[in-house]
Amino acid sequence: MTEATRPPVPPFTRESAIEKVRLAEDAWNTRDPRKVSLGYTVDSRWRNRSEFATGRDEIVALLTRKWNTELDYRLIKELWAHDGNRIAVRFAYEHRDDAGNWYRSYGNENWEFDEHGLMHTRHASINTLPIAESERAYFWPLGRRPDDHPGLSDLGF
Numbered sequence: 001m002t003e004a005t006r007p008p009v010p011p012f013t014r015e016s017a018i019e020k021v022r023l024a025e026d027a028w029n030t031r032d033p034r035k036v037s038l039g040y041t042v043d044s045r046w047r048n049r050s051e052f053a054t055g056r057d058e059i060v061a062l063l064t065r066k067w068n069t070e071l072d073y074r075l076i077k078e079l080w081a082h083d084g085n086r087i088a089v090r091f092a093y094e095h096r097d098d099a100g101n102w103y104r105s106y107g108n109e110n111w112e113f114d115e116h117g118l119m120h121t122r123h124a125s126i127n128t129l130p131i132a133e134s135e136r137a138y139f140w141p142l143g144r145r146p147d148d149h150p151g152l153s154d155l156g157f
């Protein structure tokens with residue numbers, strides 16, 4: 001294994017795809033743009049809502065902007081499908097803005113990986129809805145979602 005290898009690597013089994021999804025969720029829940037970017041190839045291409053990013057530097061800039069405005073961010077991802085070097089996930093995350101308004105964003109991502117397990121293509125479609133603070137469902141301390149916390153299907157999302 002080289003420093004650039006991020007197991008599990010393709011071709012994905014159901015179990016290794018589920019592991020890859022959880023590792024991605026864990027990385028995003030750190031809200032550390034530099035750390036998250038290391039899961040992507042140096043020339044990775046993203047479509048994220050209406051933004052397009054190419055390469056780790058642009059990914060870091062996009063995520064920095066994101067987490068400067070999406071406060072108290074907590075994310076859950078779930079495997080939808082997999083085949084060879086591709087994984088499709090659905091996700092939902094909650095965050096608030098600096099005025100204290102809460103939101104839940106729902107979306108789907110299509111991922112494609114290189115032979116080292118680094119993602120080189122990410123297409124994300126995301127819809128954001130305002131929610132009342134009483135509608136929040138993610139209450140774990142900031143960081144990694146606890147293993148015993150319900151997933152998306154358990155929550156009915």
